[in-house]
Amino acid sequence: MVNSMVKVSVVIPVYNVENYLRECMDSIVNQTLKDIEIICVNDGSTDSSLDILKEYASKDDRITVLSQENGGHAVATNRGMALAKGKYLYLMDSDDVVKTNALKESYEWAEEKNADFVLFQSLNYINDEDRYYKSKIYSMDDVADFIGDSVVDYKDLGDLIFSIPVTPWSKLYNTEFVKNCGATFPEGLIYDDNIFFWDVLFNAKRIAFYKKYFFIRRWHSASSTKKGDLRFIDSIAINNLMINRFKKYGLFNQYKKVLYNRKINLIYDKFVNIMPKYEKDYYEAMKIDFNKIMAKGLYDDYVSVLDDRNLKIFNSCLSSDTYKEFKYEIAYFDLKRTNKKLRKELNKYKFSKSWKVTKPFRDFTNHFRK
Numbered sequence: 001m002v003n004s005m006v007k008v009s010v011v012i013p014v015y016n017v018e019n020y021l022r023e024c025m026d027s028i029v030n031q032t033l034k035d036i037e038i039i040c041v042n043d044g045s046t047d048s049s050l051d052i053l054k055e056y057a058s059k060d061d062r063i064t065v066l067s068q069e070n071g072g073h074a075v076a077t078n079r080g081m082a083l084a085k086g087k088y089l090y091l092m093d094s095d096d097v098v099k100t101n102a103l104k105e106s107y108e109w110a111e112e113k114n115a116d117f118v119l120f121q122s123l124n125y126i127n128d129e130d131r132y133y134k135s136k137i138y139s140m141d142d143v144a145d146f147i148g149d150s151v152v153d154y155k156d157l158g159d160l161i162f163s164i165p166v167t168p169w170s171k172l173y174n175t176e177f178v179k180n181c182g183a184t185f186p187e188g189l190i191y192d193d194n195i196f197f198w199d200v201l202f203n204a205k206r207i208a209f210y211k212k213y214f215f216i217r218r219w220h221s222a223s224s225t226k227k228g229d230l231r232f233i234d235s236i237a238i239n240n241l242m243i244n245r246f247k248k249y250g251l252f253n254q255y256k257k258v259l260y261n262r263k264i265n266l267i268y269d270k271f272v273n274i275m276p277k278y279e280k281d282y283y284e285a286m287k288i289d290f291n292k293i294m295a296k297g298l299y300d301d302y303v304s305v306l307d308d309r310n311l312k313i314f315n316s317c318l319s320s321d322t323y324k325e326f327k328y329e330i331a332y333f334d335l336k337r338t339n340k341k342l343r344k345e346l347n348k349y350k351f352s353k354s355w356k357v358t359k360p361f362r363d364f365t366n367h368f369r370k
Contacts, residue, residue, distance in 0.1 A: 009086035013076030044070030283323030
């Protein structure tokens, strides 16, 4: 049930972020849009996060604090979304910051455009270096320029759908729209943003873009998507769920080449970035997944669209006996490609017959002929 008095519901899943939580909460409670509710779901934190939330709730009656046993980001977020009563929904990360005018301006734009959701831009912040920077994926300049002041759907965007970050915090959603399309986060997996994003995108009829940098994404080693632990294996399941979403909406054949290449590339990227002690486990999970592709008779389907590198990754994973063999097969392949590029560059600077021999060089060589 949407409450007309509440313009935006902010849902914040919280887990062990005591070092960053006050900055996050300050950025929300000080929003220039005052008609908001703030639903904080403490996901079994073992640090002082819950105490901090209770402190803020005692001073601001817009804040509701729920607490549960640790179930993961998806469980906490889904619980908060189910309780949202505002006309619009904003999903906040508890270790990040949003500018204080973000909700007011994105809300007004959503109202003006009658949008199912509004996109806006985000900055990156490297915590350890105290440095801000812009990136192509979070700036979305190509998407912003394409949409402009108009309203579009995914069909209008074409391949630009892959230029939109799946992160929910770069978007303001119409709450009724989200609930009607049944979009939720798959529980028990990290990288769950991916599935929620595609369900929302493929159901949206009115997508608008507000070209301002509102969100500040904090990068730090404690982030679940950066730790490199065994949860990286979830990327395999998430990529398969993504492909299933495209099949569900009848878009698989149109985007098969992109989807298969993204799957292999993204899965391999997690193998490269996982902690060394988990490489074997990750490789075995990857090999099981690739063997399932073989068992389903889809090998030729993949091979027909994979680029050279992804094809090498795919085949080497299947044929290698150990994760180390696989690891060095791809490292060798990449080195050969790099050396080929370097050879091309080097050839530009090699001596050629058309070059004139300079006088100092002639003097030098003549000295040795005497």
